[in-house]
Amino acid sequence: xxAAVKNMYHTNSDRVSxxxxxxxxxxxxEDLDQGFCDQLIQLYLHxxxxxxxxxxxxxxxxxxxxxxxxxxxxxxxxxxxxxxTIGQLTLSNAPTPLVKRxxxxxxxxxxxxxxxxxxxxxxxxxxxxxxxxxxxxxxxxVEDFLKEHDDIDSILTYVNELLSTEYLEQNMSLISLxxxxxxxxxxxxxxxGRVEEEVFIPKVLNYFTEK
Numbered sequence: 001x002x003a004a005v006k007n008m009y010h011t012n013s014d015r016v017s018x019x020x021x022x023x024x025x026x027x028x029x030e031d032l033d034q035g036f037c038d039q040l041i042q043l044y045l046h047x048x049x050x051x052x053x054x055x056x057x058x059x060x061x062x063x064x065x066x067x068x069x070x071x072x073x074x075x076x077x078x079x080x081x082x083x084x085t086i087g088q089l090t091l092s093n094a095p096t097p098l099v100k101r102x103x104x105x106x107x108x109x110x111x112x113x114x115x116x117x118x119x120x121x122x123x124x125x126x127x128x129x130x131x132x133x134x135x136x137x138x139x140x141x142v143e144d145f146l147k148e149h150d151d152i153d154s155i156l157t158y159v160n161e162l163l164s165t166e167y168l169e170q171n172m173s174l175i176s177l178x179x180x181x182x183x184x185x186x187x188x189x190x191x192x193g194r195v196e197e198e199v200f201i202p203k204v205l206n207y208f209t210e211k
Contacts, residue, residue, distance in 0.1 A: 032069070067200060153193075
């Protein structure tokens with residue numbers, strides 16, 4: 001995944017960077033600390049520069065807000081955008097093997113991402129929110145999260161690889177759009193995952209210890 005993200009930015013930085021700042025400033029402007037927002041935008045433009053130490057100064061509540069905002073964003077915006085483009089590709093094409101595989105694998109990915117997010121929201125994120133409100137922390141919930149935290153992004157990587165291996169001359173604009181949308185989601189999820197594991201979890205454990 002790391003190699004894929006780095007390669008995207010080496011080859012597509014101009015295409016991606018134009019879209020990122022406006023979109024994420026709108027997403028985070030009212031709910032997150034401005035400095036945290038600036039840090040995230042720089043990471044979206046240069047994900048290979050991620051360093052958990054850069055988030056040391058932000059409190060647990062801010063990190064929790066970021067995780068929940070992006071969870072909602074993936075489900076309510078990112079996935080529907082990609083599905084709309086896939087639908088346009090399906091309508092404008094005969095049911096080629098490429099289109100069939102893209103539909104099949106992205107549908108599987110969508111289901112897994114919904115399940116993944118629902119599990120986190122009902123589990124560790126709800127627990128941490130309750131702890132911030134005064135309840136006692138339970139380290140076993142954190143330990144279970146780390147044991148069960150699965151990587152579902154390989155499906156998304158495969159879908160993007162499919163798009164790069166076949167050429168549909170009559171629909172290259174849709175293929176390019178779909179590929180760009182998937183790449184942006186992959187980069188977003190890469191940053192999200194690293195913040196979750198390298199920033200959020202250590203802060204949770206530290207908060208539990210100090211409380």
